[in-house]
Amino acid sequence: xxxLERKVIPIGPFHPLQEEAEYFKLTVEGEKVVxxxxxxxxxxxxHEKICEGKTYDQIPFVVERICGICSTSHPFACxxxxxxxxxxxxxxxxxxxxxxxxxxxxxxxxxxxVGLAGHFLGYNTVWMWAWKYRESxxxxxxxxxxxxxxxxxxxxxxxxxxxxxGMIPPLxxxxxxxxxxxxxxxxxxxxxxxxxxxxxxxxxxxPEMAVxxxxxxxxxxxxxxxxxxxxxxxxxxxxxxxxxxxxxxxGDVFAKAKVRLLECLESTKxxxxxxxxxxxxxxxxxxxxxxxxPDGEGIGRYEAPRGEVFHYVKGDGSLYPxxxxxxxxxxxxxxxxxxxxxxGSVADAAITLAAVDPCYCCTxxxxxxxxxxxxxxxxxxxxxxxxxxxxxxxxGS
Amino acid sequence: xxxxxxxxxxxxxxxxxxxxxxxxGLLYTWVDRKVTARIQFRVGPPLLxxxxxxFKLLGKDTFVPEGxxxxxxxxxxxxxxxxxxxxxxVLLVSNLFPGQAFxxxxxxxxxxxxxxxxxxxxxxxxxxxxxxALGASREMSLYLAYELPLLFALATIIVKSGGLLKIGxxxxxxxxxHPFLYSASGALAFVSAFLxxxxxxxxxxxxxxxxxxxxxxxxxxxxxxxxxxxxxxxKAMLYFTVSIFxxxxxxxxxxxxxxxxxxxxxxxxxxxxxxxxxxxxxTNPRLRIDQALRFFWSIVxxxxxxxxxxxxxGL
Numbered sequence: 001x002x003x004l005e006r007k008v009i010p011i012g013p014f015h016p017l018q019e020e021a022e023y024f025k026l027t028v029e030g031e032k033v034v035x036x037x038x039x040x041x042x043x044x045x046x047h048e049k050i051c052e053g054k055t056y057d058q059i060p061f062v063v064e065r066i067c068g069i070c071s072t073s074h075p076f077a078c079x080x081x082x083x084x085x086x087x088x089x090x091x092x093x094x095x096x097x098x099x100x101x102x103x104x105x106x107x108x109x110x111x112x113x114v115g116l117a118g119h120f121l122g123y124n125t126v127w128m129w130a131w132k133y134r135e136s137x138x139x140x141x142x143x144x145x146x147x148x149x150x151x152x153x154x155x156x157x158x159x160x161x162x163x164x165x166g167m168i169p170p171l172x173x174x175x176x177x178x179x180x181x182x183x184x185x186x187x188x189x190x191x192x193x194x195x196x197x198x199x200x201x202x203x204x205x206x207p208e209m210a211v212x213x214x215x216x217x218x219x220x221x222x223x224x225x226x227x228x229x230x231x232x233x234x235x236x237x238x239x240x241x242x243x244x245x246x247x248x249x250x251g252d253v254f255a256k257a258k259v260r261l262l263e264c265l266e267s268t269k270x271x272x273x274x275x276x277x278x279x280x281x282x283x284x285x286x287x288x289x290x291x292x293x294p295d296g297e298g299i300g301r302y303e304a305p306r307g308e309v310f311h312y313v314k315g316d317g318s319l320y321p322x323x324x325x326x327x328x329x330x331x332x333x334x335x336x337x338x339x340x341x342x343x344g345s346v347a348d349a350a351i352t353l354a355a356v357d358p359c360y361c362c363t364x365x366x367x368x369x370x371x372x373x374x375x376x377x378x379x380x381x382x383x384x385x386x387x388x389x390x391x392x393x394x395x396g397s
Numbered sequence: 398x399x400x401x402x403x404x405x406x407x408x409x410x411x412x413x414x415x416x417x418x419x420x421x422g423l424l425y426t427w428v429d430r431k432v433t434a435r436i437q438f439r440v441g442p443p444l445l446x447x448x449x450x451x452f453k454l455l456g457k458d459t460f461v462p463e464g465x466x467x468x469x470x471x472x473x474x475x476x477x478x479x480x481x482x483x484x485x486x487v488l489l490v491s492n493l494f495p496g497q498a499f500x501x502x503x504x505x506x507x508x509x510x511x512x513x514x515x516x517x518x519x520x521x522x523x524x525x526x527x528x529x530a531l532g533a534s535r536e537m538s539l540y541l542a543y544e545l546p547l548l549f550a551l552a553t554i555i556v557k558s559g560g561l562l563k564i565g566x567x568x569x570x571x572x573x574x575h576p577f578l579y580s581a582s583g584a585l586a587f588v589s590a591f592l593x594x595x596x597x598x599x600x601x602x603x604x605x606x607x608x609x610x611x612x613x614x615x616x617x618x619x620x621x622x623x624x625x626x627x628x629x630x631x632k633a634m635l636y637f638t639v640s641i642f643x644x645x646x647x648x649x650x651x652x653x654x655x656x657x658x659x660x661x662x663x664x665x666x667x668x669x670x671x672x673x674x675x676x677x678x679x680t681n682p683r684l685r686i687d688q689a690l691r692f693f694w695s696i697v698x699x700x701x702x703x704x705x706x707x708x709x710x711g712l
Contacts, residue, residue: 007527009612017610031531031686120610122601122683128437194602194681197688346531347685350611 006034009346013042017120017350020360024337024353031345036338043360051324056082056293056315060154063311063326067359068149069112072105073304074326075154077311080235082156082290085298085315091285092237094158096274099237100171101145101153102302103267103274107178108137109305110260110267113357114185117257120354121198126189133181140174143167158287168275175268182268186261199254203340203352206251213336216329217307218263219356221247222255229303241273253355260357293319304329306357314393322393330359413489415482422633423447425671429636432675447633454626462619464525473520474620474627480512481631485638491564492641492650498565506564506642507551510597513635514540517606517616517628524619532615535686536599536606542693543593549701550593553577553586554646556708568650576649581712585704587647589697594639595674596689598632602681603689640667640674 012023021042027035047066051059059082063074076098083090090098111134118126138148144167145151153159163171189195205215210223220227226247230238246262248255295317302309307329314323333356341349377385408414426447434441461467487506491498514536521533554577555561558570577583596603607615617628644651644666651663684692 007530009528009531016613028531030534118682122604122608122610123681124433125437125679126682128439132438192682194684198682198685345685345687347605347608347611347683350608 005029011350011353012039017354018358018360022358022360024349026341026346026349028346031347033341033344033346033349036341036349038334038337040334040360048324048326052321055319056156056290056321059321059324060156061152064150064152066326066328069109069359070105070304070306070309071150072101072153073302073309074311074328076102076236076302077300077304077309077326078313079154079156080300080302081298081311081313082294082300082315083288083298084300085294085296085313086156086290087294088157088288088290090158090288093162093278093281093284094286094288095237095240096278096281097159097161097163097286098154099241100163100271100274100278101141101151101159102236103270104137104141104144105151106267106305107182107264108134108141109357110264111137111182111185113260113305114189114257117253117351117354120351121195123195126185130185133178133185136174136177140171143170155287157290158285160287162283162286163275163278165279168279171275172272175271179265179268182261182264186258186265189257189261196254199257199351200250200252202253202344202348203355204251205336205340207249209336209339210251213332213339215307215333215336215356217303217305217333217357218256218259219307219333219336221245222259223251224249227308229301229308233301235302237274237277238270240277241270243270243273253351256355293317293321306330306359307333328359330356334358334360408490409482409486413493414486418482418485418489418634418637419630422630422635422637423451425636425640426633428668428671429675429678432672433679436676436679451626451630454629455623457622457625459622459624460619462524462526465523465619469523470520470619471624473516473523474624474631477513477516477631478627478634480509480516481634481638484509484512485634485641488564488638488641488645492568492645492652495565495568498563500563502564503551503555503562503567507548510547510642511540511544513631514597520620521616521618526619528612529616529618532606532608532612532618535608535612536616538686538690539596539603539606542690543596543697546589546693546697546701547593549698549705550586550590551646553582553701553704553708556705557582564645568645571649572653576647578647578649582704582707583647585700585707587643589701589704590647591643591670591673592697593693594643595677596693598636598639598674600674600678602677602684604683605686605689608683636671637667640670643667643670 007028009026009028010023011017011026013021023039023042025037025039026033047062051062054062060075060078063078064071066074111130115127115130115134118124118130141151142148144163145153145161153161205219205223207224210220210225215223215225216227224247226245228245231245243266246259246266248259294313294315297312297314300311309329310327312323312325313321316322336356337353341352344352410416424447427442427444430446431441459471461470484506487502487509491502518533518536521529521536554567557577557580558567561567561570571577578587599607607617612618617625620628641651648666651666653663
């Protein structure tokens, strides 16, 4: 067959597929995608720089606003980084509470993704149903933390609020309901022949490519890589309870959906155990009281719903950090689309791009354009700037 | 059967043509949105929402993209609207006044049905937008996919009735014998025609040519203002017309010569058909274009041919 004319189908910078601004430049021959150029940089907000002007107590509030969906994953990694630098151990009660909040967030984030994936496939009923079931999880988060999102629960050294005895029965009730509904949703998705047709073998990311692109989170676990910070570098209460890591090997969009749905069920399991342990623990301290700013470096890792979140902090003993660095999971995952969408159709590309559960504004670190679209700095310039700053700060380590 | 020109215009423009069909069509889209909303645990829009939407669009500007031939780009939706108006007139008149049908109106109906996708393809390809062009090519493939099973479905009932080509005669046959739907061949023909109509309407799982999340509305992407309103109205009217088409050809029409309650119950038939359409629409994801092609050319085509063969042996 003669080669078809090559055309560019833009997905972005503004497109109904994605809620945020980003630009996927699909090169297509007819319906077949033969090239993908990913251009990010529309959503840069300068969080790292803002953090350098905030006290350690304020930083969790700032990083919480990096992402609306994983709004407790960033504070989770953040407080761990600060505690690591300051050498603080948190009380066990705080560890359990952190785990509970983190896992509640995972459930609602995964359900949100399932809903969106349905929407991207034109299956709006799944969208609405998944989001309805997500609602009860948000409500219980409100009961426990005071907020449906942006919980403001974490602080360096512990948590801000205790989970009191009266909150536990409604929490368990919500978990039971959520279990039933997630199971129902999982069955509905896994048994739907049309969904099978539409998702199986679509957007495959082979294990080799997953390693090559260093993908993290459900994207990696659906491609057969057993990586999960909660298992590999246990923190909070993840080491003290029984739970399983969901790993599938197909690497397609269907596997990614399955991993997320099954992880929701694991999350309810984790929360139940944490609640049980909380009940057994005596009422007590939930804060280790960090007295002064750390002097030195620390890192914090947490398995956000989308993958590993990494926070780095460097303190000089004052109230403010001298350097703050964040790596969000989407920055690793989005790039893997370069191989995952190739060879598929435009229809497959849409769902494949969404399958890594991208979160652009969390990821964006550089914006080097002026208003005329002229490039101000190249990559090498930026590396040089960064090195100069590190040198100014005292040579790094 | 000699109608005055005035009556013809009344039929075409007021009842049961353009005005009646557009009002009922917009109400149908309300039913669609409301039922969909209830399925999805939502409240749904108020009764007049489709009318608000339509009139709001009338007040907006129309943009013609650079490089698009004005006459084709703007003319195509109007041709679509006109053809659906005539289509609904022919279908409704043949059921309301079976005596006034003309020979070969079935062929006319088929042609007019074909007009809608062709007009959409024409408008989209003339818009000089690569995404619209992609939508147009998808619509074209889809049209090629469902047209043949649809023809076989109609051939089935023609054979079944012994070669009648007038819609009025087909209805008469159903009234004296039984609706085609209640026979094996007719049921198969109905199922295949129903699926073809789902695709013709561009509803999930066959909304491939519009696919908001993939190609941002595809065929209708470049349209705005009153022209978009015309496109939406055409689609709403087509919605109504499709339900009437299926009722008249396979289910004995919405109005039969029998007296009493049956009159009112008859109007529930097209409603039942759209509820079925809505249910399918809300319990399926969108297919890919190659999957839709395979679906129509294997499963649906086989179904309709099976119905045709059954009809030739008199089942």
